[in-house]
Amino acid sequence: MSLAALAADFAPARLPPETEAFRREVRGFLNEALAGRAPRDRAKTWTGWDADFSRALAARGWVGLTLPERYGGGGKDQFHRFVLVEELLANGAPCAAHWIGDRQSAPLLLKFGSEEQRRRWIPAICRAETFFCIGMSEPGSGSDLASVRTRAVRDGNGWRLNGGKVWTTWGHRADMMIALVRTSGTPEDRHNGLSQFLVDLRAPGVTTRPIRLSYGESEFSETRFDDVFLPADSLVGEEGQGWAQVNAELAFERSGPERIYSALVLLDLWTRHLEAESGARAEVLLGRHLSNLATLRAMSVALTARLEAGLSPVVAAALLKDLGTATEQAIPADIADMVEPGAPDPELMATLAFLHQLSAVFSIRGGTREILRGMIARGLGLR
Amino acid sequence: MLEEAFARLLEAHGPPAVVRGAEAGEAPAALAAELRASGFLDLLVPEASGGAGLPLPELLPLAVEAGRRACPLPFAETALARGVLARAGASPPEDAWILLAPPSPLHPMARHATHALVPDGEATAFVAARATGDDPWATGAATGLAAGPALVRIDGFDLAAAAAALTAARIAGLIRAAADLTLVHVATRQQFGRPLAAFQAIQQAMAQLAEEAIAAHTAAGLAFAGERIPRFAAAVAKARASEAARTVQAIVHQAHGAIGMTAEYDLGLFTRRLQEARVAYGSESHWHREIGAARLADRSGTAADFLRRTLEMA
Numbered sequence: 013m014s015l016a017a018l019a020a021d022f023a024p025a026r027l028p029p030e031t032e033a034f035r036r037e038v039r040g041f042l043n044e045a046l047a048g049r050a051p052r053d054r055a056k057t058w059t060g061w062d063a064d065f066s067r068a069l070a071a072r073g074w075v076g077l078t079l080p081e082r083y084g085g086g087g088k089d090q091f092h093r094f095v096l097v098e099e100l101l102a103n104g105a106p107c108a109a110h111w112i113g114d115r116q117s118a119p120l121l122l123k124f125g126s127e128e129q130r131r132r133w134i135p136a137i138c139r140a141e142t143f144f145c146i147g148m149s150e151p152g153s154g155s156d157l158a159s160v161r162t163r164a165v166r167d168g169n170g171w172r173l174n175g176g177k178v179w180t181t182w183g184h185r186a187d188m189m190i191a192l193v194r195t196s197g198t199p200e201d202r203h204n205g206l207s208q209f210l211v212d213l214r215a216p217g218v219t220t221r222p223i224r225l226s227y228g229e230s231e232f233s234e235t236r237f238d239d240v241f242l243p244a245d246s247l248v249g250e251e252g253q254g255w256a257q258v259n260a261e262l263a264f265e266r267s268g269p270e271r272i273y274s275a276l277v278l279l280d281l282w283t284r285h286l287e288a289e290s291g292a293r294a295e296v297l298l299g300r301h302l303s304n305l306a307t308l309r310a311m312s313v314a315l316t317a318r319l320e321a322g323l324s325p326v327v328a329a330a331l332l333k334d335l336g337t338a339t340e341q342a343i344p345a346d347i348a349d350m351v352e353p354g355a356p357d358p359e360l361m362a363t364l365a366f367l368h369q370l371s372a373v374f375s376i377r378g379g380t381r382e383i384l385r386g387m388i389a390r391g392l393g394l395r
Numbered sequence: 396m397l398e399e400a401f402a403r404l405l406e407a408h409g410p411p412a413v414v415r416g417a418e419a420g421e422a423p424a425a426l427a428a429e430l431r432a433s434g435f436l437d438l439l440v441p442e443a444s445g446g447a448g449l450p451l452p453e454l455l456p457l458a459v460e461a462g463r464r465a466c467p468l469p470f471a472e473t474a475l476a477r478g479v480l481a482r483a484g485a486s487p488p489e490d491a492w493i494l495l496a497p498p499s500p501l502h503p504m505a506r507h508a509t510h511a512l513v514p515d516g517e518a519t520a521f522v523a524a525r526a527t528g529d530d531p532w533a534t535g536a537a538t539g540l541a542a543g544p545a546l547v548r549i550d551g552f553d554l555a556a557a558a559a560a561l562t563a564a565r566i567a568g569l570i571r572a573a574a575d576l577t578l579v580h581v582a583t584r585q586q587f588g589r590p591l592a593a594f595q596a597i598q599q600a601m602a603q604l605a606e607e608a609i610a611a612h613t614a615a616g617l618a619f620a621g622e623r624i625p626r627f628a629a630a631v632a633k634a635r636a637s638e639a640a641r642t643v644q645a646i647v648h649q650a651h652g653a654i655g656m657t658a659e660y661d662l663g664l665f666t667r668r669l670q671e672a673r674v675a676y677g678s679e680s681h682w683h684r685e686i687g688a689a690r691l692a693d694r695s696g697t698a699a700d701f702l703r704r705t706l707e708m709a
Contacts, residue, residue, distance in 0.1 A: 015574055015605055022609050024616045102697040279698050288691050298690055299683030303634040306702045307614040314613070335606045388605055389598035392578060 013327060013391045021328035024310065025317030031095045034088075038099045041072060046103055052362040054104020055277045058270050059231050059370065061185055062106035066140040075110045076118055076138035083122070084135035090320040094269065094313065101273040102280075108182055108231065113137040113144035115268075116261050117190050120208075124249030124257050129210070133188070147177035147191035147211070147235060148258075154179070155383050158202040158255065162193040164209060164242060171195075171242040173211065176235055181377070183233035184220045189213055192254050206254035209246045216240070227369035259326065265378055266329035267315035271336035272308040274374055275343035278367045282347050285360050297346055304339045308332070327391035330384040337374040337381070344368040398456040404433055405464040411661050417467030417535050422507055427468055431489060436470070439478025446481060455619035458561055459612065462568020465664045467535055469494050469504040471561050476512050480521060485547040487521065494524065495558040496540055499676050503562075503668065505537035506530070512554055513542055519552045520545035532671045556629035558676040560618035563632035566672045567612040570636075570643045573665040574608045577601070577647045580654075597650060604646045611639035617706060627686065627705040634682035640673040 045068060046054065053060065069075055077093050079085025086092075100107055118137045121129050136142035153159045162175025177183070177191060189211040197205035213220060217240035222230035249257045279301055286294055311332050318325045344367040351364070375381040389395050408426045417423045430436060438454060440446020458471035469492055476493040480486065487493065487510060494511040496502055502511075511524035523546070528539030581591040581601060591597045614635035618628040644666045648655045655662040673679070690701055 015571070015578065015608060018605060019609055019612060022613055024613070024620065026620075098699055102699040273699065276698055283690060283694055283698070286691060290691060292684055295684045295687030295691065296680050297683075297687065299630075299634070299685065299687030300638075300679070302686050302690060302698060302702065303614070303631040303679075303683060304638075305698060306617065306631045306706055307610050307635045309699070309702060310613050310617055311609070331602075331606050331609065334602070335610060382599065385599045385602035386595075388602035389592075392601055392605060394578070394582065394592040394598050394601055 013393065015392060018328055018331065018388075018391060021318055021323075021325040022311055022314045023317075025314045027091050027095060027313060028089075031091050034092055035095045035099060038074070038096055039103075042099060042103045042105060046105060049104065051104070051277055051281045051359050052366055053106070055275075055363045055367050056106055056108075057101050057104055057274060057277065058107040058111050059181075059229075060106030061108040061182055061231070063109045063140070063143070065106050066110035066143075069105075070110065070138060070140035073138075075114050075140050076134065077114075079118055079122060079134060079138060083130055084138035085118075086138075090316050094316045098269045098273070101269055102276050104277040109143050109185070110137070110140045112146055112181065112186070113142070116146060116265060117144035117188075119264060120190065120257065120261055121248065123260065124208075124253075126245065128245060129248065133210070142188055143182075143186045144188050144190065145180050145183045145186035145213075145233075147180050147183070147189045147193075149179040150176060151178050153199075155380050157192070157258075158206070159199040160192060160194055160206065161199055162191065162237065164193050164195050164207065167241065169244045171209065171244075171246065173209070173217075173237045173240040173242055175237050177237075178234045179223070179232050180220075180235055181233075182231055183213070183235050184222045184230070186213060189235065190248060192258055195251055195254075203255040205252055207251050208248040208254045208257055209242055210248060211237070211240065211242065211246065227366070229370075260324060262379070263315070263319060263324045263326045263329040266333040266384075267312060267319065267325070269309075269312055271333045271378075272305060272312060272339065274337075274340040275367050275371065276305075278347060278363050279343050281360055281363055282350070285357055294350060297350065301339065301343055301346070308336050308339060311335075327387055330379065330387045330391075333379065334375070334381055334384045334388070340374045341371045344371050397453065398460060401433075401435055401457050402460050402464075404429055404435075405460060405466060409464050409466055411465075411664060414465045414467055414664055417507060418533060420506070423467050426466075427490070427492070427507075430468065430470060436474050436477055437481075438474050440481040444481045444486070446478070451622055451624070452619050455564055455616060458564035459568040459571070459615065462565035462668075463572045465569065465572070465668055467504060467507055468492050469508055471564065472504075472558075475557060475561060476510075476521070479512075479549060479552055480547060483547060483549045485521065493521075494540070495554060495561060495676075496524065497555040497558050497676060499558070500674050501528075501531065501536050501538045501671065502526070502540060503534065503536045503565075503671050503675055505540060506535035511540055511542060512549075512552075513540070514554060515545055515548060517550075519549045519554045521547040521549070532667045534667055534671055536671055536675075553624065553626055553629075555676065556618075556624050556626045559633035559682065560615070560624045560629040562672050562676050563611070563615040563618060563629070563636035566636040566640050566669060567608075567615045569665045569669045569672065570608045570611050570639060573643060573647045573662060573669065574604050576662055576665070577604060577650050581650055591650065600646050600650060604643060604650075607639040607642050607646075611636040611643075614639075625706065627689065630677075630682040630686050631706060633677055634679045634686065637673040637679040637682075640669040641679075644669050
C-alpha cells in the first residue's frame, strides 16, 4: 500500500437520495423517543445503556439494519446505516445496549458463524433481546492483543475456559460475550492459535464486575472465567483463525460516525448557549470544529461506500478514527477554554465535565492512537 | 485518463528546473505553450464555444496535480475563469494567464499572469493585470496587482469562494508532493544504522502526515462536488487545507532535517508555496470565522444538519 492507495479508499462518495426519507423517519422517531432528555444524558450516546430504548429501536427494525431479512435484519445498505447512526449520535440517543451486537457481533456471526449460530443469535440481536459484548483485552494484554492468555481447552464435545477479560464495554450488563482466547500454543505464538467463542455470561464459573472509572461511571467491566464449560457450538468460525476474524471487522468498527460525533451534543449545546453576536473567538472556534467535522464526515461517507462495495479498508479506517477522535477530544478541551466567569449554565457545565472526562478514552477504545498510527505507517510501507 | 495525460505534460514541461527558472524570473514559455496547445485550459468551456464542456468536478484532479508540480502558471485558475467567461459570452485572449484575485495579502503565481478576475462592486471584472509589490516567499507571487479597466463584467460569480477552493486544491497537491518526498527520504536515509522509518517517532509522524494529506484532499473535494462551488464548501475546503498545510510543513521539515532547508533539494519548492497558499485568499481562521458566524446565525438542528444544509452534502 502507498499514500496513493490509501487516498483511493477516500474517493468521494454521496449518500443515495433514497436515504433522505429514511432520515426523516428516524428523526421523527428520535424527536419523540428522546423528548425531555437532558443534554448531559444525551452526551453519553453510544456509551449510554438503555435497554428500553434499544428495544424501541428494534421494534422499528433499526437494530441490525444491514443484516439479511431472513435473520431478522433490515436488509438495508451501509448508507442507510450511516444515516441511522448519524442521527442517533447527533441527537444523543443511548445506544450502548444493542451497539456491539449490531455493529460487530451479528456481522461477525453472519460472516463466520455456522447456520445454526446465525439463526439462534442474529434474530435475538435484531430484536434487542440479547445484548452482546466483546472480550478482547486482558489484565496483561491491552494494545498487545495477540498476547492473550485466557485459554479454552477441549473437554469432551466442548471446551473448558479459564482466564479473564478486562475493559469489556458493558460486560456486566450484556448477556453474551464473543471472546478472543487461546486454543493452542502460548502467548509467544502471537496471532497463531487464537479462536473466538460465544460465552454465555450467565453460565456457571463466569463472574463479571463493573470497573468504576474516576468520573463515576461504570461502562467497562472485568470478567473471570473459572472452568467455564463451553458447548461444542460455542466456537465461532474456525479454530485458530480468531485473529483473522477479528481483523475482518475492524473496518466496520473504526470508520463510522461514532468516531467523529462523540462530542457533538456538547458542541450543539455550547452553540445554543452562545449569543448570536459572540465575537470572533467563539466564531473561529465553532467554525474550526465544523470545518473539521465536515471533512471527517465526507471521509466517513467515502469509507461507507467502500464497505458497501464489499471492501475492508482497515488502514483507511484506522486513519479516519485517529483523525476523528482528535477532533472529538478537542471539542470539550476547547469549550473548556471558552467558559467565562459569571453564572455558567449548569447543564453546559455538567455536559462539559462529563465529556471532558470521558474524552480521554476516545483515542484508547477500539485501538489506541499509537496502534492506529503504527498500522498507518505499516500501510505506507514504513514497517 | 485526463489526469494522467495532464500529469505527463507537467512532468515533461514543468519539472523543478522550470519551476526554479520561473522563480528567478524566466517566463515558462514552453510550459505555457504546451498547456495552451493541450486544450486543458478549455476543459470547462462549453462545447458550443469550442471547449471540452466537462463538468466542474473534472477540474479538481488537475488543480491538485498542478499544485503537486508547483506549476508556476495559474493553470486551474485560468481554466476556471475561461469557463466562467465563456458562459458569460466572452472569450479571453488565447495567451491569457488569469488569476482569481479577490482581496488577499498576496497572489500566488502572479508574476507570469497576464489577467485577473477582480471584484467590481457586487460583480466581478475581467481585467489585464500584472504583479506589483513584493514576493515574500520568492515563488513568483505578488503582494499587489496593477489592474486595467474592466474588459468584461460577470454577475453572480463568487470570486472569493472560487479562489479559496482552487487554493485548497493546490494545497492538497503541494502536500502530496511534500509527503511523497518525505516518505522516500525516511525510507532511505540511514541514521544509527537504520533507516529513519524504523524509528517509532518517525512512523507516528508519517501516519499523521498521511492523515493530513488525505484530510486536505477530502476537504478540497467538497468544493468540487457539483456544478458550482458552494460558498461554505469553499470555506471548509480552504480552512481545512490550510490547517493541514500548517501541520504538514512542520512534519516534513522535521523529518528531513537540515537537507530539507537547502535550495538544491526540492522540498522547499513545495513548503514555501504551502506557507504562501495558507496565507492567500483567507487563512484557516478567516474561513473558520465565516463558518462559525453562519452557524450562530442559523442555530436550528444539530451541527450535522447544519453541515448537510450549508455544504449541500447529501
